[in-house]
Amino acid sequence: MTTIIDGNEIGDQITEGVAACTDTLVSEGVTPGLATVLMSDDGASETYVSMKQQACEEIGIEGFHYEIGADEPAETLFATIDELNADPTVHGILVQMPVPDHVNKRDVLERIDPMKDVDGFHPENVGRLVAGNARYKPCTPHGIQKILAETGVETEGKDAVVVGRSDIVGKPMANLLIQYGPGGNATTTVCHSRTDDLAEKTRNADIVIAAAGVPEMIDGSMLSDGTTVIDVGINRVDADTDKGYELVGDVDFESAKAKADAITPVPGGVGPLTIAMLMYNTVKAASLQSGVDISLP
């Protein structure tokens, strides 16, 4: 029997622990604050940002939201970031990616105070992660670690294949998998669009993490029996539904399910964890900035 991993349930469990931490902070006079900044007209980005704000509200985190027109100069965004860096009620800052082409992504990431960088994308936080001394683990890879732990998937000594080398998922995921300790100690291969024989790599894997952003590119024929399959893709493809699209992952679910020991669905897999871990990083940020101790889940 293949386990269909319930990301909503695991996310809820973590969120409960994060909410308890929030209560502790509030009782000490510190209300965790998260600012989201959206500089885009993209519908999906709007949806994701509003999901993040909704999660804040449910947990008791104070949400601040800023919208900047997609044709405004980069300086408008930088000025907003500077303001949020200086605001003591804001512990975490998230600038929704992608930003418009005329805005340099790296300049944005480096502008955010590393103590408030709850995405974990600032070079200082990336460096700490690689050094094995993470401050804020990037939300999606951190959430995947939680999924593997909750599902009882051992990583130590196993062959993990990460498909995709993005700064926000592939690279940090591979780094977490090779760290010492629980959730790490995996023999990790990072594949990407220039990989010669992808199927040969994925067939050799105990754990496949699909994060290439290509709809249904990993199918059952590329997997061996008993693999754990984690699908990070959230692709909107045209479909005859009310919304005019449906969500599909980077994995062809049905054929992969036939081979997998455990698999995450889309939606309801990795996505909810990404949000839960953002909340986690926000209360951690509030704790670090206030000096109030909490015990994170």
Ligand SMILES: Nc1nc(=O)c2c([nH]1)NC[C@@H]1CN(c3ccc(C(=O)N[C@@H](CCC(=O)O)C(=O)O)cc3)C=[N+]21
């Ligand atoms: N600075 C920054 N940080 C991010 O963390 C970030 C970002 N930019 N840009 C875009 C991506 C995307 N992302 C998602 C998070 C949750 C779901 C999620 O919960 N999805 C639901 C379905 C949602 C739906 O119905 O569309 C699910 O998978 O069950 C999706 C996407 C965070 N991102």
